[in-house]
Amino acid sequence: MSTTVLYFSGTGNSLTVAQSLARELADARTISLAELRGLTEDNPFKIDSETVVFVFPVYASGIPVIVRESLKRISFSGVPYVCAIATCGSSPGAAVGIFASELQKSLSVKLSAGWALVMPGNYTPLYGAYSDQVNNRMLASASERLRQLIPLIASRTVAALETTSLPVAWLFWFIWKGFAGWVGRSDRHFRALSACTGCGLCEQVCPVENIRLSSAGRPVWQHHCEQCMACLQFCPVEAIQFCWWTKGRRRYRHPQITAAMITAQKKFAG
Ligand SMILES: Cc1cc2nc3c(=O)[nH]c(=O)nc-3n(C[C@H](O)[C@H](O)[C@H](O)COP(=O)(O)O)c2cc1C
Ligand code: SF4
Ligand code: SF4
Incomplete structure (x- = not known):
């Protein structure tokens, strides 16, 4: 079976x-x-x-x-x-x-x-x-x-x-229903603070390829977001903020799951 x-x-x-x-x-x-x-x-x-x-x-x-x-x-x-x-x-x-x-x-x-x-x-x-x-x-x-x-x-x-x-x-x-209509373009409220090192991890972990790095090495959100929080939670320097109210808030990701494992969602895992 x-x-x-x-x-x-x-x-x-x-x-x-x-x-x-x-x-x-x-x-x-x-x-x-x-x-x-x-x-x-x-x-x-x-x-x-x-x-x-x-x-x-x-x-x-x-x-x-x-x-x-x-x-x-x-x-x-x-x-x-x-x-x-x-x-x-x-x-x-x-x-x-x-x-x-x-x-x-x-x-x-x-x-x-x-x-x-x-x-x-x-x-x-x-x-x-x-x-x-x-x-x-x-x-x-x-x-x-x-x-x-x-x-x-x-x-x-x-x-x-x-x-x-x-x-x-x-x-x-x-x-x-309201969330589902809003979510795609909700990424207008994301920004990366000056602490961003241009490492590109946010681009890698985004499961729906909604982030591209600019020529200056900064994330640019592409407006088909799922609000999954992978970019915000995995940024190694906590540079990503949603509006102004996530600054200083403790981040969460599952302790046994690495950025590479989330990135691998874009390839068959089974
Ligand atoms: C956009 C968004 C909306 C959420 N809404 C709810 C909710 O309505 N009720 C709830 O209990 N948790 C809510 N959560 C928390 C997640 O469901 C929960 O942390 C989940 O286990 C995360 O799963 P993941 O680590 O596999 O992404 C929300 C999380 C996100 C990112
Ligand atoms: S993960 Fe953080 S530090 Fe790395 S490029 Fe993205 S915003 Fe910048
Ligand atoms: S919240 Fe999720 S879907 Fe949206 S840009 Fe960040 S990683 Fe991609």
């Missing part, structure tokens, strides 16, 4: 979940959704596994735009068991429900189970990261929960989706 784990990750939380699933489930491979960006509906990525797991971060109580768009670049042969794990900083809002609805719309497949996994938050425009001690505690309890989910996925369990119910779900859906 083969498994395909499809993932997207900006700062490594979802990547570690995908890696654990690939290690623990029999005959499993990981595929990065960032790698599928070049494909089209007419030339989709064909998946013939019996089990398909999607892993992604929660954005604005919903899903990353790249996850929604990736569903148009995939085709299933047969009807697989499909489940999802949404990693989040505190609450998944309507993310699992929104994902289920987009999955049904794009691929006419029902989401059999969808779980939320609380991990450290990475959205520095709203808050600074917790201490290493708190982050490590959160990561340990997320690992424990994931250990409990793995047998459920292996046995293709059908379970209630971990998502907000109506009418609050409508509010979350509305917030997410």
Whole structure:
């Protein structure tokens, strides 16, 4: 019984979940959704596994735009068991429900189970990261929960989706719709301070190639951003700021994930 784990990750939380699933489930491979960006509906990525797991971060109580768009670049042969794990900083809002609805719309497949996994938050425009001690505690309890989910996925369990119910779900859906319309050009608010050394790491880690270095060696954002925070979190000198309010805020990226691992999302990892 083969498994395909499809993932997207900006700062490594979802990547570690995908890696654990690939290690623990029999005959499993990981595929990065960032790698599928070049494909089209007419030339989709064909998946013939019996089990398909999607892993992604929660954005604005919903899903990353790249996850929604990736569903148009995939085709299933047969009807697989499909489940999802949404990693989040505190609450998944309507993310699992929104994902289920987009999955049904794009691929006419029902989401059999969808779980939320609380991990450290990475959205520095709203808050600074917790201490290493708190982050490590959160990561340990997320690992424990994931250990409990793995047998459920292996046995293709059908379970209630971990998502907000109506009418609050409508509010979350509305917030997410606003986010999805705004996110591409949201990078107008990024800038690099004079501390920038021109190392180019931000350009490398951006999973959607939304950064080019200028001839002066400064990042220039290209207006198809996902707000994944990889550039801001991995900049070695914390030169990247979003508006003025991220300055001095503690950064977060998963302690076991390197910039090279995030960069590798643009190539097949599985
Ligand atoms: C643009 C953006 C929006 C986010 N919105 C939410 C949210 O609505 N609820 C929440 O609990 N966490 C939210 N987060 C936090 C992430 O979902 C969380 O840190 C996730 O595990 C990051 O995954 P990654 O490291 O794989 O990128 C948000 C993060 C970003 C970058
Ligand atoms: S990662 Fe930071 S220091 Fe390096 S080029 Fe980008 S902004 Fe400049
Ligand atoms: S520009 Fe930065 S925030 Fe936007 S998608 Fe690229 S790495 Fe993520």
